[in-house]
Amino acid sequence: MACHCNEFSRAHLLREAAAQAGNGLPAIEPGMPVPAGTGLNRRSFLLRSAGAVLAVYGAGRLGVDELSAGIARAQGAEERVLVSVFLEGGADALSVLSPVTNATYKSLRPNLALGEGEGVEFRDDANWHWHPSAAPLDSLHRAGKVSLFPAIGYTDPDQSHFTSRHYWEVGALDPRGRTGWMGRLLDVIGSDDNPLQGLALDGWLSPGLATSSKPVAAIDGTTYDLWAPGVWGDVEALMHDAIGAVGAGHAASQDSGRRRAGTVAAQSARLREQLASFGELEVPASYPDHPFGQELAGLAAMLAVGLPIRCAAVNAAGGYDTHDSQESSFGDDLGTTSQALAAFQADLEARGLADRVVTFVWSEFGRRPEENGSSGTDHGAAGTGLLIGTQVVDQVVGDFADLANLDGDDNLRHTSDFRAVYSSLVEQWFDVDGADVIPDSAQFTHPTLIG
Amino acid sequence: MPVYRGRFGVRQAERLLWRAGFGPRPGQARSLARRGLRHAVYSLTRPHGKARLNGPRPTDGDGNPIAPYDAWGHDVLWWLDRMVRSSQPGLERMALVWHDWFATGDVGSQRFSVNQAKLFRLRGLGSFERLLLDVTTDPAMLIWLSGIYNSKWSPNENYGRELMELFTLGASDDSDYPYSEDDVREQARALTGWRADWRDDVGYTNFRFDRSYHDAATKSIFGRSGNFDWRDSCKLCIKHGAHAPYFVERLWKHFIAEPPDARTKAALIARYRASGHQVRPVVEAILMHPALYEGPSLVKPPIVLIAGLLRARGRGVDTDAWSWVSDLAGMRLFRPPNVSGWDEDHWLDTSTFRGRWVAAGYVTRDEEIATDGYPADEGPREAVNKALHYWAEPSISALTRDELEAFARAVEDAATADWQQGSYRALRQNALRTLIATSPDLQAC
Numbered sequence: 056m057a058c059h060c061n062e063f064s065r066a067h068l069l070r071e072a073a074a075q076a077g078n079g080l081p082a083i084e085p086g087m088p089v090p091a092g093t094g095l096n097r098r099s100f101l102l103r104s105a106g107a108v109l110a111v112y113g114a115g116r117l118g119v120d121e122l123s124a125g126i127a128r129a130q131g132a133e134e135r136v137l138v139s140v141f142l143e144g145g146a147d148a149l150s151v152l153s154p155v156t157n158a159t160y161k162s163l164r165p166n167l168a169l170g171e172g173e174g175v176e177f178r179d180d181a182n183w184h185w186h187p188s189a190a191p192l193d194s195l196h197r198a199g200k201v202s203l204f205p206a207i208g209y210t211d212p213d214q215s216h217f218t219s220r221h222y223w224e225v226g227a228l229d230p231r232g233r234t235g236w237m238g239r240l241l242d243v244i245g246s247d248d249n250p251l252q253g254l255a256l257d258g259w260l261s262p263g264l265a266t267s268s269k270p271v272a273a274i275d276g277t278t279y280d281l282w283a284p285g286v287w288g289d290v291e292a293l294m295h296d297a298i299g300a301v302g303a304g305h306a307a308s309q310d311s312g313r314r315r316a317g318t319v320a321a322q323s324a325r326l327r328e329q330l331a332s333f334g335e336l337e338v339p340a341s342y343p344d345h346p347f348g349q350e351l352a353g354l355a356a357m358l359a360v361g362l363p364i365r366c367a368a369v370n371a372a373g374g375y376d377t378h379d380s381q382e383s384s385f386g387d388d389l390g391t392t393s394q395a396l397a398a399f400q401a402d403l404e405a406r407g408l409a410d411r412v413v414t415f416v417w418s419e420f421g422r423r424p425e426e427n428g429s430s431g432t433d434h435g436a437a438g439t440g441l442l443i444g445t446q447v448v449d450q451v452v453g454d455f456a457d458l459a460n461l462d463g464d465d466n467l468r469h470t471s472d473f474r475a476v477y478s479s480l481v482e483q484w485f486d487v488d489g490a491d492v493i494p495d496s497a498q499f500t501h502p503t504l505i506g
Numbered sequence: 507m508p509v510y511r512g513r514f515g516v517r518q519a520e521r522l523l524w525r526a527g528f529g530p531r532p533g534q535a536r537s538l539a540r541r542g543l544r545h546a547v548y549s550l551t552r553p554h555g556k557a558r559l560n561g562p563r564p565t566d567g568d569g570n571p572i573a574p575y576d577a578w579g580h581d582v583l584w585w586l587d588r589m590v591r592s593s594q595p596g597l598e599r600m601a602l603v604w605h606d607w608f609a610t611g612d613v614g615s616q617r618f619s620v621n622q623a624k625l626f627r628l629r630g631l632g633s634f635e636r637l638l639l640d641v642t643t644d645p646a647m648l649i650w651l652s653g654i655y656n657s658k659w660s661p662n663e664n665y666g667r668e669l670m671e672l673f674t675l676g677a678s679d680d681s682d683y684p685y686s687e688d689d690v691r692e693q694a695r696a697l698t699g700w701r702a703d704w705r706d707d708v709g710y711t712n713f714r715f716d717r718s719y720h721d722a723a724t725k726s727i728f729g730r731s732g733n734f735d736w737r738d739s740c741k742l743c744i745k746h747g748a749h750a751p752y753f754v755e756r757l758w759k760h761f762i763a764e765p766p767d768a769r770t771k772a773a774l775i776a777r778y779r780a781s782g783h784q785v786r787p788v789v790e791a792i793l794m795h796p797a798l799y800e801g802p803s804l805v806k807p808p809i810v811l812i813a814g815l816l817r818a819r820g821r822g823v824d825t826d827a828w829s830w831v832s833d834l835a836g837m838r839l840f841r842p843p844n845v846s847g848w849d850e851d852h853w854l855d856t857s858t859f860r861g862r863w864v865a866a867g868y869v870t871r872d873e874e875i876a877t878d879g880y881p882a883d884e885g886p887r888e889a890v891n892k893a894l895h896y897w898a899e900p901s902i903s904a905l906t907r908d909e910l911e912a913f914a915r916a917v918e919d920a921a922t923a924d925w926q927q928g929s930y931r932a933l934r935q936n937a938l939r940t941l942i943a944t945s946p947d948l949q950a951c
Contacts, residue, residue, distance in 0.1 A: 088677075099856045110856070214667070214687060215677055217846070230679070258857075281860065284867050285874030285936030289920045294937040297913035298944070304905045305946040312763060312803030312950030313903070315854055320946060323859045378652045378664045428660025429652060434667070464687055 088221040088230040091238065092265025099275055099326050102126070102251075107274050107353075108326060111250040112260050114270040119325075122270065125248025129363035135484055136358065138351075138399075138414040139237065139263055139368045142392065144376030145216065147432050148421035148439040148456065148467065150385055151189060152205060156182045159458040163425045167381055167432070179451065188390030191397035192441065199449040200400065202504050204440030204476065206456040208469030212420060212436035216376070220419035224262040226477050227494045235263035236477050237366040238271065239492045244365065244485055245269040252365045256350040261368035274353070281327050299324030341398040343391045347372040351399040359406045365485075371395075375418060379429035392416075400443060413444035413484060413505070415476070421467055424458055436466035440476065448506045452476075475499035507773040510796040514543045517901050518799050524806060524951040525761050526550045526793055527595030529814025532898035547793045550596030551631060551786055557594040559587075562822035572823070575617040579829030582839045585623055586832075587823040589813035600630030600789070602809070603760045608641050608673060609847035610650045611840065615709055618646035619840045631786040634753065638673065638740045643700065645713045651845075654702045654713070656694060658721035666693030666739070672846050674743035676752040684748035685728065692725040696734040744783055750775045754788060759850060761792050763804045770795065803950035805853045808835035811862060815869045815943055818898040831868055835861030854949065866943035875936055877929035884931050886914035893938035902947040910941060 095112040100119045102109045114122060153169040154160045161168050174184035175193045185193045195201050209228060213219045222228050226236025234242070237253060245252045246269070253264040253271030264271045286294055298320055305317025342348035350369050358364060372395065373388020396414065403409040421438030437456055453470030462468050478489030478496040483505040489496035512518075519539040523530045527550060530538070538546045564572045564587035566580070574584035592598045604626035613619060622644050629637040641647050642665070648654045652664035667690045671677050675684040685693075699720030702710045715736075725734045727742050734742070743749060754774040758766050766774065774788055781787045792798065806814070809832050816822070832838050836858035842848055884892075890910045894900065914934060921930040942948065 097855065108856075214690070215671060218677060275857065279856075279860065281863050282867065283863075283937060283940040284871035286933050286940070288933070290917055290930055290933035290937055293913055293916050293920065294941060296916075297909060297937075297941055300912070301906055301909045301941065301945055304909055305903075308905075308946070310802045310950070312805050313946040315805060316946035316949035319854045319856060319859045320944065323856045323863075326856055378662060379655050426660075427655065427662045428657050429655030429662055431652070431655070431662070433663045464691075 088218055089233065090221065090265075091225050091233050091235045091262035092260050093233070095260065095265060097260075099322050101326065108279060109250065110260070110273045110275040112271050112273070113266055113268070114250060117248055117270065121248055122250055125246060126251055126363060129246060129249040129252070131361035132363060133361070133411060134363070134365055136364055136412045137237070137366050137480060137484060138354065138412060139261070139366065140371050140392075140396070140414060140416045141220075141261075141368070142371045142373075142375050142416065142418035143220075144374045144418070145219075145420045145422055145434055146375035146389075146418040146438060147377060147381065147385065147435075148206065148437060149424060150186055150381070151389065151439045152177060152183050152185055152203075152455075154182055154455070154458065155184045157458060160424075163458065165426070166430045167426045180455075183455065186386065186389055188386040189393050191393040195397055195400060195443055196449075200443055200445055200447060201449065202442040202447050202502075203451045204442075204453060204471045205451060206421075206437035206453055206467055206470040207417070207440040207473055207476070208420065208437035208467075209472055209474070210469075212462075212464075212466065212469070214420065214434040214436075214464075216419055216434075221262070223417060223419055223473055226263075226474060226492070229494070233265070234267050235261070235265040236492060237263045237368070238266035238269075240481055240485060240487060241269050241271065241366060242266050243487050243491055249363050251363050254354075254364050254367045256354055256367060256369040257346070264366060264368050274350075279323075279326050281323065295324060295327060299328075339398070339402060341401060343372070343394045343398070345372050345391050345395065347392065348395040348398065351395050352402065355399060355402040355406060355408065358403075358408050358412070371416070377422070377431050378427070378433060379431035381426075381431045396443060404445070409445045411446075413442060413447055413480070415480070416441040416443070417473065423466060424456075424461060425465060436462060436464070437469040440471070440473070442476070442480075442504055446505050448504055452502045452504075471502070472499055475501055476504070479504045507777065507791050508770060508796050509794045510543060510799045512796070512799060514546065514799075515539050518543075519546060520901055521799065521803075521951050522546055522550070522793065523595070524810070524814065525798060525804060526789075527599050528589045528810055529817055529951075530898065531817050532820065543794060547790055550599075551790050551793070553594040553597055557588075557592045557597070559591040560593060561591045561820060562824070563587075564823035566826045567824075569824075572826075574620050575615075577826075579826050581616040581619050582829040582832060583823050583826060584620055585839050586809065586813060586816075586828055588627075589809070590816045590822060597627050597630055599810075600785070601626035602807070603757070604630055604637065604641075605839070606760070606842065606847040606850075607756070608647065609842035609845055610646050611842055611845075613646045613649040615646075615649075616840075618644075618649065618710075622646040623840075631789065632784065634783045634785050635741065635744050637785070638744065639737060641673075642669070642697070642736055642740055643713070643715070645702070645710065648700055648702065648713060649710060653697065653700045654710070656698050656700065657719045658695070658698045661691065661694040661698060661721070663690050663694040666690050666697055668845055669693060669697075669739065670743060674740075674752065675746055675748045684746055689727055692727045692734075693739050695721045695723075695725050696727065696739040697736045699736065750778050750783075753783075754778055757785075757788060758792055761789075761804070762795070762797050763802050764797065766795075766797070770797070805850075805950045806948075807848070807850070807853060808832055808837040808858065808862065808865070809839060811835075811949065812865050812869075815866065815897070818900070819869060819873075819896075821869065825868065827868055831861065831865050833861075834858070835865055859944070862949065863940070863944050866940050869943065870936070870939050875932045877932040880928040880932035880935075882927035882931065884935075886911045886918065889914045889931065889934055889938060893935060893942055896939055897942055897948075900942070900948060902942070902945065906942075906945050906947050910938060910945075913941065914938070 155171045177183035225232030250270035250272035255261040255273035302317045302320025308314040338352040372391035418438045422432035422435040456467040479501040481492045520535040572580045572583045652662045656662040702713045917934040
């Protein structure tokens with residue numbers, strides 16, 4: 056019931072063009088890390104080749120025409136792509152893959168434990184079962200397309216949603232980090248005029264994509280109108296011009312509040328003007344009918360027409376902050392997410408794109424092994440990570456979590472570190488020195504993830 | 507404590523009404539200015555007696571009375587109506603501040619949500635400790651942050667953590683200040699004991715403290731030990747050295763765009779502590795501070811703008827569209843984006859601008875001017891004045907006035923045929939209303 060910590064509780068469906076400028080993370084309170092990318096300049100323009108409104112961040116002085124030209128120039132290069140999928144709220148690793156025969160597990164989870172006859176046997180070890188709703192992930196695993204991180208995390212785990220997510224986004228245990236780890240990668244491999252190289256699929260800039268110098272973007276919806284009662288024809292056209300003129304005047308204001316309002320009004324007028332009618336994207340039936348599925352379908356379609364995307368970020372279906380009545384939402388959310396990931400992989404393969412795309416699935420932490428009294432679980436430490444793709448080494452990285460050896464907070468100890476995984480991806484997928492992107496890269500052994 | 511000594515005229519009164527209320531009713535800024543700064547502030551922060559509700563009663567789109575507890579979205583209408591009609595807008599605005607602060611979302615019962623808003627109104631300007639104690643045991647909060655699932659046999663840390671991280675102290679740092687993970691666990695234990703029953707016909711009911719569910723053993727919180735209960739849990743947070751700085755800074759941000767200077771912050775902290783953690787003296791100091799009147803404008807929260815447009819028109823809540831229109835604009839009451847509330851630094855983008863545009867249309871749409879018989883000789887300046895009058899004479903910048911008059915002239919230039927002279931001027935008046943309501947001048951004050 057109380058899915059309180061989740062951005063998804065925002066009524067997305069009512070917002071035709073959801074967008075929160077530069078705030079991939081929630082409001083900042085004193086002491087809370089400032090989300091990476093906060094304060095990046097945001098501008099919107101219509102990406103005609105995709106029929107979508109783009110919000111562009113960090114484009115400096117470049118105008119819309121230059122950005123369009125930059126995208127066109129980079130188009131069709133068939134570069135490698137990384138997709139980051141975030142399970143928001145802290146997904147329970149012990150429910151994604153459960154040690155069904157383990158007596159400690161059964162005693163820690165009297166209400167939530169998966170029965171020995173339930174779920175889907177993990178291919179490599181019958182003592183572990185996938186959650187029944189994760190069957191599509193089992194299929195991907197059996198097809199040899201998954202590197203599994205059964206207990207991924209970091210030392211001294213922080214149990215605040217906001218702080219822990221921040222660490223993962225910036226790729227370092229640094230509360231003051233202001234650039235995302237993919238953003239820093241794009242600062243190395245990206246171009247100055249192609250905002251699509253780092254693309255958030257669900258409306259706002261993902262902090263992980265925040266760059267220091269290169270432009271990145273968020274898909275910001277597909278319709279935009281400004282209609283006023285009792286106004287039409289010539290007068291309506293002049294009114295639309297006037298929105299832009301009033302806005303542009305204030306965009307240079309000395310007053311920060313009016314400057315912001317003026318800038319946004321001018322952007323809005325321009326967006327409306329640029330709007331042309333585009334056919335709706337046809338989503339193949341294999342994707343679940345959920346925004347997450349539609350976003351992945353849209354990404355596959357954009358890659359198929361050669362749009363120059365290098366890193367994409369998207370929130371998975373649902374919310375995973377399951378303090379109570381965990382099973383009322385967890386199965387549905389994980390099921391939708393798993394189906395969409397499998398459909399995306401199949402779509403990429405059918406389109407001949409699969410060899411240049413890998414997908415990394417993560418959450419800010421896992422949950423406490425011992426369930427609480429509300430048939431839920433509190434914030435924990437190590438969680439589940441998945442790397443999916445045809446080029447991915449079929450393996451389990453790090454041991455499964457040991458329920459007999461919990462940390463001082465009674466949480467799972469991690470057996471792989473997200474910074475090691477990021478380092479491997481940077482080096483093996485993008486051919487960049489891990490230390491150029493991940494500050495603590497040298498501390499870790501970098502697992503071989505790409506075959 | 508610095509106090510604003512400059513002129514307190516219509517503009518300053520207008521700003522005060524937008525920051526601490528929901529904008530002026532027609533003529534209200536002028537009458538408030540005559541009272542001077544101090545009494546103007548007191549009129550908002552020290553209301554007498556019971557609030558009166560001025561203006562038409564709220565209805566849904568079909569003219570029926572609203573059903574705040576039962577009909578979907580009517581919780582929003584209920585509160586928006588209070589914002590529009592209450593004779594005590596300062597209290598109503600404080601309630602909105604606390605709604606953002608204790609950001610409680612959908613708990614499956616509009617009754618609990620609405621009752622929590624009433625609590626915010628009742629306690630909004632009194633003791634923060636009293637407010638915190640009441641919020642801690644408020645049914646909506648007990649559901650939202652799992653208080654009713656927190657028992658001695660199985661502590662649930664949800665409330666204990668957010669009580670410190672979001673409500674009283676701020677996030678913990680590397681050196682476990684202001685609190686450690688152990689404090690989270692011990693707070694959870696101290697907070698145990700609250701229960702409710704679930705009945706299929708009414709949902710959660712019979713919220714109560716049950717001693718047998720409470721962990722009565724010794725706990726250690728912030729280095730102190732004792733047989734702490736939920737009251738101690740709250741009081742220990744309030745007494746914590748990190749609380750007052752967190753409190754005044756966060757409260758300030760609701761009223762003033764730029765952070766307080768060090769001297770002001772120290773003075774606010776001292777005042778808050780000296781008052782025994784009272785909200786009113788801190789709010790009054792903020793509302794009289796020079797930074798409010800001399801500093802930059804502050805972007806209005808979307809629901810504040812909507813209420814203010816309705817107030818300017820003397821119009822009530824007469825459509826259930828407000829629940830989704832306010833959502834488009836980025837602020838659907840009772841549905842904060844997450845447990846830390848709305849992000850006041852990012853109210854405006856192209857998406858929420860469109861929401862504000864739609865909102866303006868919902869205020870004006872039943873009052874469209876017909877094209878038949880509209881005066882064909884109305885000039886540009888006259889047209890702009892008339893549209894400003896429609897919105898009860900808001901202050902606008904010279905820049906905006908110039909651009910609106912330029913638009914008004916362009917319409918006249920476009921009206922080439924005789925039949926267009928009157929009708930284009932009617933359309934122009936409709937357009938000017940929306941252009942003013944969505945102008946930068948009205949988005950930030």
